Amino acid sequence: MPRESRIIEIRNLYFAYQKELILDNVSFSLKQGDFLALVGPNGSGKSTLLKILLGLLKPLRGKVLVLGEEAKRLKQRWRIGYVSQQATAFNHGFPATIREVVTSGLYGKLGLMRTPRACDKAKVDQALDEVGLSALASETLGQVSGGLKQRAFIARALVSDPQLLILDEPTVGIDMSSTEKFYKLLGRLHQEQGLSLLLVTHDIGVVTTLVDYIACLNKKIFFHGRADNFSDLKTEILKATYGHDVQIIKHQH
Amino acid sequence: MTEVLLFGPVQRALLAGMIVGIVAPLLGVHLVVRRMSMMSEGLAHVTLPGIAIGLIVQKLLFPSFNPVYCGMLFALLAAFLLERLRHLYKHYQEIAIPLLLSGGIALGIVLISKVKNLNTIDIVSYLFGSIMGVSRSDLWLAIIAGLAVLFFFAAFYKELFAISFDEEYAVLSGVRCRLINLLFMTVVALVLASAISTVGILLVSALMTIPVATSLLHSKSFAQALYQAVIYAELAILGGFTAAYYFDLALGGTIVLSSTLLLLLVYLVKKFMLSFSTRAR
Numbered sequence: 001m002p003r004e005s006r007i008i009e010i011r012n013l014y015f016a017y018q019k020e021l022i023l024d025n026v027s028f029s030l031k032q033g034d035f036l037a038l039v040g041p042n043g044s045g046k047s048t049l050l051k052i053l054l055g056l057l058k059p060l061r062g063k064v065l066v067l068g069e070e071a072k073r074l075k076q077r078w079r080i081g082y083v084s085q086q087a088t089a090f091n092h093g094f095p096a097t098i099r100e101v102v103t104s105g106l107y108g109k110l111g112l113m114r115t116p117r118a119c120d121k122a123k124v125d126q127a128l129d130e131v132g133l134s135a136l137a138s139e140t141l142g143q144v145s146g147g148l149k150q151r152a153f154i155a156r157a158l159v160s161d162p163q164l165l166i167l168d169e170p171t172v173g174i175d176m177s178s179t180e181k182f183y184k185l186l187g188r189l190h191q192e193q194g195l196s197l198l199l200v201t202h203d204i205g206v207v208t209t210l211v212d213y214i215a216c217l218n219k220k221i222f223f224h225g226r227a228d229n230f231s232d233l234k235t236e237i238l239k240a241t242y243g244h245d246v247q248i249i250k251h252q253h
Numbered sequence: 254m255t256e257v258l259l260f261g262p263v264q265r266a267l268l269a270g271m272i273v274g275i276v277a278p279l280l281g282v283h284l285v286v287r288r289m290s291m292m293s294e295g296l297a298h299v300t301l302p303g304i305a306i307g308l309i310v311q312k313l314l315f316p317s318f319n320p321v322y323c324g325m326l327f328a329l330l331a332a333f334l335l336e337r338l339r340h341l342y343k344h345y346q347e348i349a350i351p352l353l354l355s356g357g358i359a360l361g362i363v364l365i366s367k368v369k370n371l372n373t374i375d376i377v378s379y380l381f382g383s384i385m386g387v388s389r390s391d392l393w394l395a396i397i398a399g400l401a402v403l404f405f406f407a408a409f410y411k412e413l414f415a416i417s418f419d420e421e422y423a424v425l426s427g428v429r430c431r432l433i434n435l436l437f438m439t440v441v442a443l444v445l446a447s448a449i450s451t452v453g454i455l456l457v458s459a460l461m462t463i464p465v466a467t468s469l470l471h472s473k474s475f476a477q478a479l480y481q482a483v484i485y486a487e488l489a490i491l492g493g494f495t496a497a498y499y500f501d502l503a504l505g506g507t508i509v510l511s512s513t514l515l516l517l518l519v520y521l522v523k524k525f526m527l528s529f530s531t532r533a534r
Contacts, residue, residue, distance in 0.1 A: 054425055077427035094286055095478040107411045108426030140473045
């Protein structure tokens with residue numbers, strides 16, 4: 001595989017908190033335009049892996065390349081869009097409109113002492129349109145539903161034209177119908193725009209139908225391959241990853 | 254600009270108050286939404302030992318020395334210390350406030366008690382604010398602090414918004430958070446020190462929080478929260494100033510009381526409007 005087409009490349013990664021090994025010889029990659037789901041039980045090291053990818057933690061050993069650069073040293077951080085579990089953790093009393101929040105996604109890219117210009121405002125309009133929030137742009141973010149909030153956070157991540165979108169359990173605390181719409185939006189962004197996506201989720205029912213590749217993590221990688229291969233072997237893989245049988249809830253996509 | 258030198262103490266106090274009324278709530282909105290409003294309280298209290306040292310310098314060495322400069326220096330040092338403490342106690346960031354607040358007051362009291370014949374009227378006016386207590390250099394200080402804050406806001410508005418809304422995302426998207434946070438705490442210290450002569454150490458942080466609390470009752474956007482907080486602060490200063498002037502009351506107290514009354518009034522109007530619109534439906 002040519003190196004430049006790899007958006008993420010993790011080789012022999014080890015990470016430990018004090019003496020406890022959290023990531024044990026983890027290796028996988030994500031190509032340009034791929035949609036990868038990272039699944040695993042609580043405490044399996046998913047969040048730690050994300051923090052390493054985002055440059056917030058330094059690996060103990062191993063190589064972590066994001067967009068061809070070492071994750072910790074990536075200069076143009078805006079090239080990665082990040083959506084956390086913020087729909088629930090967000091300060092609901094914060095007086096900001098959806099437009100103000102989405103525009104803030106551009107600030108890292110613009111740099112110090114530069115204000116958004118007309119072309120930046122057009123980008124904000126485009127991002128709002130992509131997630132279907134144009135009509136609600138002037139609404140206060142804290143007063144819309146969890147699903148709409150999470151769409152606003154996706155728009156904030158998209159507005160800087162990232163090459164990679166990382167989503168950390170983005171549907172936590174969101175109702176079922178909004179979750180369905182949210183996954184449809186991710187599928188559309190992937191198919192229509194060719195955006196590379198890394199989705200961390202517990203929602204195994206979704207990963208089999210929505211994504212191209214799956215990685216099952218529980219400190220070690222138990223599976224990394226195409227989603228259709230996963231579907232054939234999922235009972236065995238999940239039992240090995242989670243240590244017990246896993247019940248899968250199907251979604252209507 | 255030099256006409257301000259000809260102003261009498263009343264005009265000077267009013268002008269200094271009006272300037273602080275613009276810049277204090279601008280900073281206050283960020284402090285409140287980041288749940289750091291008590292930080293301003295901590296920094297304000299640290300100015301006390303600085304003022305005490307300034308009064309000692311004034312008494313023993315230079316009679317024309319303005320003690321607020323020493324207060325400002327202490328507030329600046331405390332702002333840097335605060336940033337260090339916030340990183341040191343990452344999971345208990347609020348612990349920095351009682352450390353600074355109690356430490357500042359303790360040092361101030363010790364210094365004041367050690368020097369005999371210190372003018373207690375001066376100390377009281379720095380604690381509670383006074384119409385007659387605003388000197389020419391205090392007014393210049395307010396003008397400089399006001400200009401510094403306005404420049405800071407114009408230059409870093411977008412970074413301030415990004416950090417206040419979501420500091421983790423701001424870091425991840427490449428916003429230089431540590432630099433902006435340091436500059437932010439510096440201008441907070443500058444404004445707190447420049448407002449001490451008008452409002453007083455004990456009440457200065459109220460100007461950063463109460464008008465903001467009022468604007469948060471009904472603002473729908475961040476920009477709205479900012480300009481409404483400034484309007485409420487200016488109204489409170491004008492009201493408080495008028496009451497202090499005509500009824501010979503402590504200026505800091507009347508300003509903060511006006512601000513609180515305004516908060517109550519806006520809350521009642523909002524409640525009335527809500528019940529009216531519910532009934533109309």
